Amino acid sequence: MTDAMIEVKSLRKSYGDTIALDEISFDVMEGEIFGLLGPNGAGKTTTLESLEGLRTPDIGWMRVAGIDPTRDPRKLKNKVGVQLQSSGLPENITPEEAMKFFCAYHGVPPRFDLIERLGLEEKRKTQFYELSTGLQRRLAIALAVAHAPMVLFLDEPTAGLDVASRVELHKMMQEFRSNGMTIVLATHDMAEAEEMSDRVAILLNGKIAATGTPMEITATGSGLTKVSVRTQNSCLTKSDIKLPSISQKSTKDAYLILFSTNISQTLSAIMTLIESKGDSLIDLRVERPTLEDRFLEITKKEEKL
Amino acid sequence: MKAFSNHLIFEIKTGIRNKTLLIMNYLLPLGFFLMMGLVMGGIMPEFLNTMIPAIIVFAILSASFLGIPDPLVNAREKGIFRSYKINGIPAVSILIISVLTTMIHLLITAVIITIAAPILFDAELPVSWLHFGIVFLAMAFACSGLSVLIGVISPNSRATVLWSQLFFIPSNLLGGMMIPYDLLPDVAKKAAQLLPPTHAMNAFKGLAMGYVSDYSPWASVIILVTSGFLAFILAVFLFNWDNHNTEKRKFYPLAVMALLPYLIGIFFLS
Numbered sequence A: 001m002t003d004a005m006i007e008v009k010s011l012r013k014s015y016g017d018t019i020a021l022d023e024i025s026f027d028v029m030e031g032e033i034f035g036l037l038g039p040n041g042a043g044k045t046t047t048l049e050s051l052e053g054l055r056t057p058d059i060g061w062m063r064v065a066g067i068d069p070t071r072d073p074r075k076l077k078n079k080v081g082v083q084l085q086s087s088g089l090p091e092n093i094t095p096e097e098a099m100k101f102f103c104a105y106h107g108v109p110p111r112f113d114l115i116e117r118l119g120l121e122e123k124r125k126t127q128f129y130e131l132s133t134g135l136q137r138r139l140a141i142a143l144a145v146a147h148a149p150m151v152l153f154l155d156e157p158t159a160g161l162d163v164a165s166r167v168e169l170h171k172m173m174q175e176f177r178s179n180g181m182t183i184v185l186a187t188h189d190m191a192e193a194e195e196m197s198d199r200v201a202i203l204l205n206g207k208i209a210a211t212g213t214p215m216e217i218t219a220t221g222s223g224l225t226k227v228s229v230r231t232q233n234s235c236l237t238k239s240d241i242k243l244p245s246i247s248q249k250s251t252k253d254a255y256l257i258l259f260s261t262n263i264s265q266t267l268s269a270i271m272t273l274i275e276s277k278g279d280s281l282i283d284l285r286v287e288r289p290t291l292e293d294r295f296l297e298i299t300k301k302e303e304k305l
Numbered sequence B: 001m002k003a004f005s006n007h008l009i010f011e012i013k014t015g016i017r018n019k020t021l022l023i024m025n026y027l028l029p030l031g032f033f034l035m036m037g038l039v040m041g042g043i044m045p046e047f048l049n050t051m052i053p054a055i056i057v058f059a060i061l062s063a064s065f066l067g068i069p070d071p072l073v074n075a076r077e078k079g080i081f082r083s084y085k086i087n088g089i090p091a092v093s094i095l096i097i098s099v100l101t102t103m104i105h106l107l108i109t110a111v112i113i114t115i116a117a118p119i120l121f122d123a124e125l126p127v128s129w130l131h132f133g134i135v136f137l138a139m140a141f142a143c144s145g146l147s148v149l150i151g152v153i154s155p156n157s158r159a160t161v162l163w164s165q166l167f168f169i170p171s172n173l174l175g176g177m178m179i180p181y182d183l184l185p186d187v188a189k190k191a192a193q194l195l196p197p198t199h200a201m202n203a204f205k206g207l208a209m210g211y212v213s214d215y216s217p218w219a220s221v222i223i224l225v226t227s228g229f230l231a232f233i234l235a236v237f238l239f240n241w242d243n244h245n246t247e248k249r250k251f252y253p254l255a256v257m258a259l260l261p262y263l264i265g266i267f268f269l270s
Helices: A044-051 A095-106 A112-117 A133-145 A163-178 A190-196 A214-219 A263-276 A291-304 B002-017 B019-043 B045-066 B069-077 B080-086 B091-121 B129-153 B157-174 B186-192 B196-208 B217-238 B249-268
Strands: A004-015 A018-029 A033-037 A059-064 A080-083 A151-155 A182-186 A199-204 A207-212 A225-231 A246-252 A255-260 A281-287
Touching: A004 A044, A004 A182, A018 A044, A018 A059, A018 A182, A018 A199, A018 A207, A033 A044, A033 A190, A044 A059, A044 A151, A044 A182, A080 A133, A080 B080, A095 A112, A095 A133, A095 B002, A112 A133, A133 A151, A133 A163, A163 A182, A163 A190, A182 A190, A190 A291, A199 A214, A199 A291, A207 A214, A207 A291, A214 A291, A225 A263, A255 A263, A263 A281, B002 B019, B002 B091, B019 B045, B019 B069, B019 B091, B045 B091, B045 B129, B045 B157, B045 B196, B069 B080, B069 B129, B069 B157, B091 B129, B091 B217, B129 B157, B129 B196, B129 B217, B129 B249, B157 B186, B157 B196, B196 B217, B196 B249, B217 B249
Parallel strands: A033 A182, A033 A199, A080 A151, A151 A182
Antiparallel strands: A004 A018, A004 A059, A199 A207, A225 A255, A225 A281, A246 A255
């Protein structure tokens, strides 16, 4: 990762009285997968559409691959690939025709290999409306990358995809990144964002509520670590035990579930207690807060304000 | 150019694959042709004198007003135009291709009607094929231009149907295809001059079929072509990529300018 491929400074966009983007600023580095997260109406789509040249912001400054999307949308077309949330294809077009059609406008030969790779080979001559949602999405992705863009915008790319296609798409995204492609990924799927993104920005009410690597964002939360523990004689669930650095405690399916503010103290105390009771450990799971936990924490905090 | 031709070929194929377009471009006009030949040929033999232009004018009305606007509105609403914009497909290409494909389908329909009408119903053939072609192209261009404009300014599919019918129904009643223009009352004649088929039928009669026209046939051709150009230019200007089609709404009254040649014609043609 070297230079900024996308630069956004004080971007503001309103629709009537509604402020969709409230002077947001962020950078996306070359070869980075940047996750854009947020609940519905947070401003993700407006951000993407502004960067894609589909919307003109009220104020602010932005560059995508060195191009101002508002002033030079035509120059932008060969630099960016966009997979829209709505598939954006005529219902009677076949995957083969769509590939020829869009590649011709980009001045590149059709990439039928992508059709094959995304599992559309057998449906090459099937009309778009006859394809399943998953296949329609795969085609949209194939078309978005067919001209080898520098920047790829993906809007909910795995929605409606089965597990195998989702894994294949994630593999492709990693491959694109290793080839230097910059990817902006707007998603509701926190696990996907955490797994795939180098950095994420959480948008709330048109503002960036948090930005950083998934690790950085989860680390800035309440810091609670979830511990699930089960023993042979259920000594931890039977007695009214006292453990250090615990914020919440509950039981489920013979497991004691704890939220710890200091994991080393809590784990050490659990092991001592089990030994002192003459019990033996069956299962112990330690889970760090996920991006989803942190996301929910941020959105709840925002709702309270 | 390769991209444009690819786009054009795809749209032509769509016109055959899409059931609605297949009906509007071929089945409706050809069905109407057979029905009119069987019914009108018997009860009003003079209808056969201008049967070929009358049925072709009906085919143009059907393919343009009923076939063009709705696919444009649907494409905008489904975000297809947004996807086109991102991929650098110019608005003018989208609109030109829409007009061209309709004209190609119409040409095929017109050839079928022109060949079949004399064989099946003993209809009269044109006396000037060149003028026949010119009037056909002028009428097809005028109606396609207006239809593209309707598609561009329609806020949704329901409004599209309404706007299209505003041209389609009066055109069939007053356009001179079934009731000759000279039989209309004076007020209806003036109203009819606001419609493209009146001018097309007048020009077909005077220039292509060897009959006396009701007023200057070349003026009719000029009105059709001018209106077609105006409508097309306005459609390009008012075109909106956004699926909600709100950005240029304040300029929509300008669309009426496409009817200006017809309005001017009312004052000068009699």
